Amino acid sequence: MARTHRSARSRKGRMPVWLRVLTLMVIAGGLLTTGVIVHLARTLPDLSAIEPAPHSGETVLLDRDGRTIARRGQSTSAVITADALPQNLADAVLAVEDRRFYSHFGIDLIGTGRALMANIRAGRVVQGGSTITQQLAKNLFLSSERTYERKAQEVLLAFWLEHRFTKDEILALYLNRVYFGAGAWGAEAASRRYFSKPADDLSIGEAALLAGLLKAPSRYAPTNDSRRASVRATVVLDLMYATSRISQSERIDAASTPIRVSRGSSSPGAGWFADWVMTQVRELAPGHQGDLIVRTTLDVDAQRAAETALTQGLENPDWARGASEGALIALDSQGGVRAMVGGHDYAQAPFNRAVNARRQPGSAFKPFVYAAAFEGGLSPEDIFVDAPIAYGDWAPQNYGDRYEGEMSLERAFARSSNAVAVQVAEATGRGWVMRTARRMGVDSPLENTHALSLGAYEVTPLELGQAYLPFMNGGRSADAYAILSVRTADGDMLFEHEPRQGERVLADRILRQMDQLFDAAVSYGTARSARVDGRLVRGKTGTTNDNRDAWFAGWMDGLTAVVWMGNDDYSATTDAVGGAGPARVFAAFMSAAPVPPRGLDAVLADAPRSDDPIANLLSPPAQTLPMHEAEPAPEPVEAEETPAEDDDPIADLLGRLGGAQ
Template sequence: MARRPATPLEATRTNRPGPGPARKASRRRPSRGGGRLWRFVVSVFLLIGLGMAGWLVSIARDLPDTSGLIEVERAPSLAFYDHEGRLIARRGSAHGRLAVIEELPDYVTDAVMAVEDRRFYSHFGVDLIGTARALLANIRAGRVVQGGSTLTQQLAKNLFLTSERTVRRKVQEVMLAFWLESRFTKDEILELYLNRVYFGGGAWGIEAAATRYFGKTASELNLGEAALLAGLLKAPSRYSPVNDAQRAAARATVVLDLMAQTGRITEQERIAAAATPIRVSRGASSPGAQYFIDWVAQDARALVGSHHGDLIVRTTLDVHAQRAAELAVSGIMDDPDLALGAGEAALVALAHDGSVRAMVGGRNYTTSQFNRAVLAHRQPGSAFKAFVYASAFEAGLTPDDIRDDAQIRLGDWSPQNYNDEYRGPMSLREAFSRSSNSVAVRIAEETGRGHVARLAARFGIESPQRVDRSLALGVHEVTPLEMASAYAPFANGGYRAPAYGIASIETRDGEVLYAARPADGEVVMDARTLGQMSDLLQTVVRSGTGRRAAVAGMIVGGKTGTTNDFRDAWFAGYAGDLVAVVWTGNDDNSQTRRATGGGPPARIFSAFMSGAPRSGLDAHPSSMPLQVAEPLTEAQPVAEPVPAEDPIAAFLAGLGRD
């Protein structure tokens, strides 16, 4: 029987596989790779965690001892006073008494928190908001422009850590901040901070700073003074009112603005404080006096030893004369038309007994601490001729003796006058006032170079002076300090007057450990020579090269000096009861714009003497008893002999331009 064709549907069904042997259900096994990765990641994180924990434990073990937190470890300090008992400066760790926060006006602590830690009372030792803000600012700037440390962190660093910038130190800082927050109240932390933080000028703590800058206790500070002290914390030297009063005032204004913005003071209080002048204590307001302090500080401990604790050093400085000196230097040197290319200056002023009344070692102490008044050895030029003429008068010459101002030749050496001008026969008085090189060399040869060198050493020139042909022209270097000491006999009646700066040293209990001894009044110049030199020195100021050094109403005598290529310019002289020496030039010994001793130095001398305090001694000479700085247990040093002439080492003189 024939079969009919299958329909498409039936064909489809027919083509399906029929029932066969039963198959086991197919199951996919999970991949073992994912589990291994997960376990690896967990293991890595565990290892990192353990490593971090170990690292933190090692850091914690290295944390410094905190047992002496409350005690303030004080290093002995030196307090320097001027000859009238006015505070000049403090050196060493000057800590005041511990401040008690309850005794401080609210605006004192508010000023500190406004600039150092606005959220101090709300964070737990680390300010996450402040840290994030500082981090973002630093990332944007590509460098560190903000810090996120809290006041607690700063205290931890100041108390226990160094200032190194490492991750390890920062972690320790955070740990210690947490420890401080857990151990002390916020008020106690703030009090610790105020008693330990550095305010510059050797002042550690708010009490020492209030005394240092304002001569009062911290509880007596007004709002403006509190803002100024708070502003110092960012950079004590940069914002110190002693170094830059204008910058300090601007910084205090910023602090007041922040206090007003954060609601710590009212707008009216801000305006009133900003309008009130801030008066820095007079002893602290003379930055240039730090040159003098550097000079005497190195001797203070050496004179009495280091086992006496805090000391009071009574110096010979006069703060009024010091300010007059600084103003005189800045008034001339800050004017390019008057400075004539001289970038630096030094001034030393002595009383007739050699006590230093003023010392300016440079134009700006914060820029350069090199004391040019004491350490800079420069050629004095014609200012040295005072000793040449004094030796000639000792040998019997007089100011009216005539010598020929004409070219002179000594072997292969022929010194020249300024501008190569010669005036023929003239008196020694005129030759000195015109600063003739040829006449100075003639009389030095006539009276003996060795005699000139010995007289200069007798008067106070301690730097070696070679006895060669150019000695008369001042080519051998000296310091302004020794020049001032050597010129003192011309003003005080002919007595030797070694320069000194320490009058006495005592403990805080008043025990005198050192006192300058009275000098023996060594006479180094006879009355006849003194009268003749007074004639010459005063003629220089009346009608010679030193006319710009004149001071109205005062008898002034002195001598100008200018060295080869106008590198150094000097004026050395006296007026009233002060002797002063001024030097101008450049540290790199480069040429000035034809600056002579009759230019910037003479102008500075006149300005200083016009502004310095007078004691009524407007005439000279004086024969008052002298004082010299002499250790109580040491003898006076013996002057070294003057070396003999070495013709081979003869120094070719420069032009004497005065």
């Protein structure tokens, strides 16, 4: 009996099993949480160098006439500080981004819970619960990847920021670093970009418009879609009223007052050019921390004409024919870039196809074949037979498998015969064709194969335009460039472009013979759509196998332009050819671009002549040219329109040959 009593008392003194399990779970959870926090703390970036309002200087890009193209970076005199926050903008940003900013400790539990419930109800992410402090932590130190570890780091950094800085300093840091679209980083830069005024002077409506951009800067930028930006600004005004930051009368007045957005001298599409130039500015002024003023070769009026023409080409089904992207580059006689359009929409895809997209030029490469042939002694009147040919198992075809029999080289060029171009290259020597292309400005790798004459090796639009310049320039080459000068805000010149006369790479005889060919292509050949009434137009089309790439390269009145259309994934288009969309885009651009009247005769008249007839020839006599350069025998390939064998990489390359158009 006594033993039973002691056992009962012992059981009463012991902790219940469920409580012991719960205690162990709490301890284990605490240890695990501590371990995770320690691990995350060790992986956090260095936080010692952060300052409330750092800046590295603003770069202002001007066109050749001094009109503003873009502003990049942040002006040393345009930094928002904690003791001078622009009240209207601060109210607008807090209303739309973090209404409890001054009451939470870096994490808004109420906002996070509300966003979680909304996302659960919608079955997808429709709201975010990040505070301004969390957004600042992500912008300052973290990547944009969506992982649990990155989110946990964001929370820890938010706590650190709240401990390190005051609320006003955090808000100033945020406003100075956030992106507002159109190349404007920071609220001060955005205010000057959109409204040509400092952030302190923003009206309530203007502040609401800027705050509305934070959700999706490119989508809501007024320079891209003014109506969408206006609707978004109205939403912000409603939130400002709902959070008692403005009165009802202020909301009504702001909503009913028209907002004048500064169009700026340039356009959103100039972003491709600005991005390209900024990489060069950093090389010309390494380590410079102050403001810079960069004068460029761009012509804002030509740039707008180029953007309009390419947009028209890509949005017109009869022109695009299945091409979803394009590029346009325009160069003056010195190689200065007058216009650069790197795609359909910079806001959606800032990848610069005019500079970085490497595509096969197809028949747009043939001018180098014919120039080499004329240097070797052939002439536009020489007769070749346009008929099916084969070199071993390689049998290139004309576009549409059409042949015309005997024809002059002028007609073969105008009609873009593949069969004749290959024969000409073989007779001249492919090595000489390669050297001619290199001499004129083609820098990309070329290979000594039969496919060379049909443009099977990739180039960029900028590179092709540069290589066409000697045809317009009286035989002189020119390197493409974009910067005329770089100076500090105080006027100190850091760099100034020195104009120089290009090297003579084509003799007069070759130049006039090539002009005869280009004229034929535009007059009665594949480039007829590039004609502009009353103007002297010269150029050549290009279309690659399966209509993957469509090109036009040519010039008019002292301006060389190259247009490319195709798809980024190299997929075949429906029926895109150089003589359709690209040639029409070229004509539309040239009709609107402000270029000085300057025909070929004027260029030739200005070009210095040598009294030495040997120097004027530039090339050795025809009989000294090798008929065939030494090379390894090319692998056999199928005809142009027939897919190459999958197990033959050489055949696969040559199977993507340029077509006749």
